[in-house]
Amino acid sequence: MASTFHRAAGADQVAEGGSLGVVVAGWPVLLARVEGRLHATIDRCTHAASELSTGRIRRGAVMCPLHGARFELASGRCLGGSYPSLMVFEVREDGAGGIEVAVPDEAPGPEHLPVRPRT
Numbered sequence: 001m002a003s004t005f006h007r008a009a010g011a012d013q014v015a016e017g018g019s020l021g022v023v024v025a026g027w028p029v030l031l032a033r034v035e036g037r038l039h040a041t042i043d044r045c046t047h048a049a050s051e052l053s054t055g056r057i058r059r060g061a062v063m064c065p066l067h068g069a070r071f072e073l074a075s076g077r078c079l080g081g082s083y084p085s086l087m088v089f090e091v092r093e094d095g096a097g098g099i100e101v102a103v104p105d106e107a108p109g110p111e112h113l114p115v116r117p118r119t
């Protein structure tokens with residue numbers, strides 16, 4: 001699947017130990033920075049499609065805010081559970097204060113979009 005880098009956020013929007021949910025060319029993306037390294041995964045839990053970007057980042061993993069599944073940010077692998085892995089995207093700083101993420105050139109399907117809680 002071909003992918004292309006797009007600007008996703010300002011580098012200063014993702015602090016050490018923090019995360020940010022963004023939409024990049026239609027794809028929901030979770031950005032996080034752990035020990036200086038940026039990570040980008042799909043912002044959709046593989047269990048029941050919750051957004052992950054409101055979850056806690058600890059020890060290189062994000063915890064789903066809905067039922068508590070944990071996913072390793074570097075690999076997308078579910079830790080201590082059997083849910084499918086998250087999609088992981090290439091991510092880089094652009095040298096001009098921005099973060100770029102490579103997302104597939106195809107538009108995301110409904111199976112890639114998070115279900116947002118009703119407000």
Ligand code: FES
Nearest residue numbers: 045047048064067
């Ligand atoms: S929706 Fe993420 S653990 Fe259930």
